[in-house]
Amino acid sequence: MNLCAIPPEEVISIWPEIEPxxxxxxxxxxxxxxxxxxxxxxxxxxxxxxxxxSEAEKIIASLVCxxxxxxxxILEVGMCWGTSGNSWIGEVNGAFEQIARxxxxxxxxxxxxxxxxxxxxxxxxxxxxxxxxxxxxx
Numbered sequence: 001m002n003l004c005a006i007p008p009e010e011v012i013s014i015w016p017e018i019e020p021x022x023x024x025x026x027x028x029x030x031x032x033x034x035x036x037x038x039x040x041x042x043x044x045x046x047x048x049x050x051x052x053x054s055e056a057e058k059i060i061a062s063l064v065c066x067x068x069x070x071x072x073x074i075l076e077v078g079m080c081w082g083t084s085g086n087s088w089i090g091e092v093n094g095a096f097e098q099i100a101r102x103x104x105x106x107x108x109x110x111x112x113x114x115x116x117x118x119x120x121x122x123x124x125x126x127x128x129x130x131x132x133x134x135x136x137x138x
Contacts, residue, residue, distance in 0.1 A: 025081040072106035
């Protein structure tokens with residue numbers, strides 16, 4: 001398994017491979033907050049970071065992150081989707097700690113659906129908030 005950061009100028013070259021999984025995740029888990037086009041623009045401008053996990057030269061997972069600035073720098077994993085039964089999660093977890101350190105971050109934070117709870121606990125993440133949303137337009 002290999003975790004690789006994709007530079008903004010190279011995102012479009014792998015977009016056809018990751019867009020279907022992204023579309024599915026966006027449709028089912030973000031309540032319309034983002035479109036694939038929104039994600040693409042933010043990745044291409046460098047506002048967000050794209051990491052892919054590959055195995056045998058095939059992308060099996062993609063993670064979209066951002067760096068939040070405040071009293072602490074936080075590497076936030078805001079979107080994640082993959083295949084292969086999530087066997088890649090443990091390896092990615094350790095790598096993300098190292099990436100966060102290299103980026104000068106103090107924390108790694110995850111924004112995920114409730115099904116990620118057990119995995120997050122297993123790797124030492126603490127549940128510290130819950131997001132509630134209510135659609136008011138459209």
